[in-house]
Amino acid sequence: MDVSGFVEDWRADGVGGVPYDPRLMLVTVWWCVHRQIRSPQQMARQCRESVSLRMVWRRGRVPSAASLRRFLTGHRTGWHESWCRCWPHVTRRV
DSSP: OOOHHHHHHOOTTOTTSOOOOHHHHHHHHHHHHHTTOOOHHHHHHHHHHOHHHHHHTTTSOOOOHHHHHHHHHSOHHHHHHHHHHHHHHHHHHO
8 A cells, every 4th residue: 555645744853753654653543443443542552562563563662642643633645545545445345
């Protein structure tokens, strides 16, 4: 999947917070949403406690609830592009 919309909004210089890789953040959000976890606090807890997400965040530097909240509310370009690409596949299954 093309994540260029998320990468465009990502500041690698660290200004505005710890620069988490947008691909890892996207995997984390999708994993949590698939399991009916929508709260950034619960997502952050899962990053620390779930074996699957601990494998994604190998170095033990997991995102905080505030970082996940910023990722969810920001990145308008990335969310729009991923939604437009995924929606045709979702509607075909239904």
